[in-house]
Amino acid sequence: MRAYVSVWKLRFINGLQYRASAIAGAITQLFFGFVFIMIYIAFYSHSTAHPPISLKEIITYVWLQQIFLSFIMLWARDNEMFDLITTGNIAYELCRPIGxxxxxxxxxxxxxxxxxxxxxxxxxxxxxxxxxxxRMTTPPDWPTLFFFVASLLLGLFVIVAISMMIYISVFWTLSPTGSILMISIAGEFLAGMIIPVPLMPDWLQRFTYVLPFRWTVDFPFRVYSGHISQTEALWGIIIQVGWLGVLIGIGWAAMRKALRQVVIQGG
Structure with a gap:
């Protein structure tokens, strides 16, 4: 475990050096946040039906998407890890005394x-x-904030477990393009990043509830605004833990199978 913590620290420190890129990214995310909010304001101002989620909750939802975009985006990629597989340098990883x-x-x-x-x-x-x-609102109370932090962190682990499937698939496809496009586009839509889940048709909402994507975005963000009650939040966190165990178990098994059949590309 100490080795993995050391790897995490090294990669974390290395990631902190890209400050100019982060500032540019933050400005871009603020811009898109304003664009999305203006669209929802226009939509709500011309809607006569009672909305399943209030405009204030939608605005908070959008800003949380932009604040934690690095946590929830499925299209993020680590080209170094893809290159390890496609160039044959995975051999160096196999020599390490860790999984x-x-x-x-x-x-x-x-x-x-x-x-x-x-x-x-x-x-x-x-x-x-x-x-x-x-303006973004604060959580209704401290217990809600606690449930939000817990669900957000669990959602982060779930999104990483889903992302691992993309990297593992490259052992067979030898190209990450298809996996990234299929999983990221479908996953982000079903997670509520394009349209919040409460605004989807009922049949589509039921479909999102049986998949893991919704628990990475829609669930923690609606917990924050109080749209999901604390009792529901507690049950949702238990479901997140269950999905995390399932995804890690499947990913670990798939990785073991891939490594037994791996062909070192490049000689």
Missing amino acids: IYPLWFAKLLAQRVANAALRCLPIVLVVFFLPEPY
Whole structure:
């Protein structure tokens, strides 16, 4: 375990050096946040039906997406890990006296946390001081904040476990493009990143509830705003833990199978 913690620290520190990129990313995320909120304001102002989620909750939902984008985006990629497989340098990883699955898991986790650490604070310092209706609200109470933090962190682990499937698939496809496109596009839509889950048709909502993607974005963000009650949040956290165990178990088994059949590309 100490070896994996050391790998996490090294990758985290390495990720903190890209400060200029983080500032540019934060500005871009603020811009897109304003664009999405203006669209929802226009939508709500012309809607006559009672919405399943309030405009204020939607605005908070959008800002949380931008603040924690590094946590939740499925299209993030580590080209170094892809190159290990496609160039044959995976042989060096196989020589290490540690497991590849937890090693790569630690690397991906550190990369996302480092990116979020650089981008979160600048966005937070802006969105809490914006004029209405663009201002982000705080959680209703302290227990809600606790459930949000717990669900957000579990969602981060779930998203890394899903991302590991993309890297493992390259052992067979030898190209990450297809896996990234299929999983990221479908996953982000079903997670509620394109349209919040409460605004989806009922049949599609039921479909999202039986898949793991929704528990990485929609669930923690609606816990924050109080749209999901604390009792539901507790049950949701238990489901997140269950999905995390399932995804890690499947990923670990798939990695072991891939390594038994691996062909070292490049000689």
